[in-house]
Amino acid sequence: MRSLAMLQRAFREATHSPAQAARLFGETASGISAYANNILFNRVDALAEAFPVVKQLVGDEFFNAMALAAAKAQPSQSGNLNLYGAGFAAFVADFPPAQSLPYLADAARVDWLGHCAYYAVDHAPFDPARLATLDADAQSALCFELGPAVGLMTSAWPVASLWRAHQPEDSPDYNDFPSPDQGGERVLVWRDARRRVRVMRLLPAEFAFLDACQRQQPLTEALECALDADMDFDLGLSLQRWINDQVIVNYHERVTP
């Protein structure tokens, strides 16, 4: 008897081989076409949900064709379709018909960070009063931790502004449509205390600080990175805002070697 694994492998082949379908399923073989469509269109639907701004930028018809090509090229790796799409931005970057929109792949990266932020695990907010209990040595050695929903990226295009231009006008992040040649942006994506996915442009020093935190650098080094970018970086004010906004959600003390 053929093993279950072999039958399942054969089932997959049958989704694109009528001869294999006939061997496996006899008179019910024509039903296999329902699965071939489902497998691909479930992925296309998942991409449409995860990349709403890309979809608005290129329109439904272009998006569906691009997503279908991606669905064929990039198999899903999880039973949770909300995890499908991590490779879509790279696919967009190499998709020949999208070459006239050089910012599209980076717009897809923002969408993906937003999608991940939406589903990221919850994290308890952080009480800044805890910081006051640390002595000066401990404070300089501590490492701030970014929330599970936080994403950082840089782009040669104004993709944070582009994302914001596609939000409802009453959204806290709404802005007018940017001009593609207005320059690159440093992007922060996170989920705020009201569980809304947010996208912001960061100043160079702000990005340098959060990026260092994400790389698990201690406060002294993160601050140095920020001050290298801008001597006027205001640590106190920035920390207060990021802790309130649940961008920074915890800290740990660096274990000295």
Add this chain to the structure above:
Amino acid sequence: MSLTTLPCAAGIGLRPPHLRQVLDECPAAAWFEVHAENYFGGGASLAALEKVRVDYPISLHGVGLGLGSATPLDAAHLAQWQTLIERIEPAAISEHLCWSALEDETLNDLLPLPYTEDALDWMVARVEVVQDILGRRILIENLSSYVRFNVDAIPEGEFLAELARRSGCGLLVDINNLYVNQHNLGRDARAALDALPADAVAELHIAGFEVREDGLWLDSHGAPVCEGVWALLDDALARFGARPVLLERDRNLPEFDALLREAAQAQAALDALKVAS
């Protein structure tokens, strides 16, 4: 622990577009079922479900575990299940008699198993593992299917009955799926009902299907429940007794009030049973 603490009443499949309205209006639904994977992780959806569960019993229905896949179980997926069960404390948890993954690709569809001794042994072992990890019994749902394997050796009802007997799992009997399979594959829906052990049947599903151009019935959950399925539901209730009945709708999602009206028809079928007995 019993198979389910859901009430023997009509529940509704709750989809994300209706969450807000349910929270705001507290409609007269007996219970809700949600797709577990939509609430993996955290954030706004899970927070909303945690509010819903205060007022309604919740059933968590998985669509992504692929229990019958001949590949290792996805430990991360199961860990998400565990976390969600702790947060929601559901009245029932369920998955499908299906497979969905090869070694190098997940197909994200509910794919039919061959009904062989080999596949039965595998399903029993996998259900046992999952029940051990989750620390409770699960309900397994019969599929709608568009193909039948030539190697099939066990009738569908017997396969499910034996799975329940050997693994201790409960059965979630999808009435629409039996009805669709009867048309597509020539399987006898009433014979399947007769083969199932009533004490293992813990929940029933009803839904609507669509007709493809070539006459194949597609279990799209995209239409109202048809007359034939209502009649088969009556037969199932007569055979098993009152059970929690769930109305599923995933595509062409109507206003929530339309689902309430359709669920009321299922409730009427349950009420008629009480009068008759």
